[in-house]
Amino acid sequence: MYYKQQLFDIIFNENPTSFIKWLTKQPLKEQVVILREFKQMVLQNMFKSQNFSIADTVKALSKTIDEYEKEVLAELDAEAQHKEALEEQEKAMQQIETTTVGIKQYVLSCIVNNEPNAAEMKELAQKIIALEKEQGTHNPDFWEAIL
Numbered sequence: 001m002y003y004k005q006q007l008f009d010i011i012f013n014e015n016p017t018s019f020i021k022w023l024t025k026q027p028l029k030e031q032v033v034i035l036r037e038f039k040q041m042v043l044q045n046m047f048k049s050q051n052f053s054i055a056d057t058v059k060a061l062s063k064t065i066d067e068y069e070k071e072v073l074a075e076l077d078a079e080a081q082h083k084e085a086l087e088e089q090e091k092a093m094q095q096i097e098t099t100t101v102g103i104k105q106y107v108l109s110c111i112v113n114n115e116p117n118a119a120e121m122k123e124l125a126q127k128i129i130a131l132e133k134e135q136g137t138h139n140p141d142f143w144e145a146i147l
Contacts, residue, residue, distance in 0.1 A: 003037045029076065036065060107124055
């Protein structure tokens with residue numbers, strides 16, 4: 001039991017509120033571990049002292065710890081899913097950026113090389129430039145070959 005000595009020191013040498021303050025400063029995963037160790041200490045003390053009058057309290061404590069653990073795991077899972085979603089969003093944004101640059105390069109190439117679709121590409125380029133200006137992303141250097 002990793003936290004046994006800390007638990008013992010806090011619970012028996014300080015007041016009960018210091019235990020709560022210390023516990024809430026720990027990472028969520030560790031809070032569950034600490035509460036499990038606390039429950040083990042209480043159980044050991046109960047059996048060692050043969051004082052079973054607190055059995056109902058220990059049972060309620062155990063149930064509360066189980067519920068808290070479920071909530072912590074749900075929160076950690078939600079955080080992991082959120083992080084994963086943000087990473088996927090960033091990846092998608094990078095793919096969109098890469099694709100957009102590729103499309104613009106294709107449009108520019110068609111115009112510069114006077115491809116059969118150059119007139120349509122020039123019209124498309126004008127729409128892209130207008131959209132870029134509207135969004136504040138216009139880079140005139142990119143389009144200078146056709147301007």
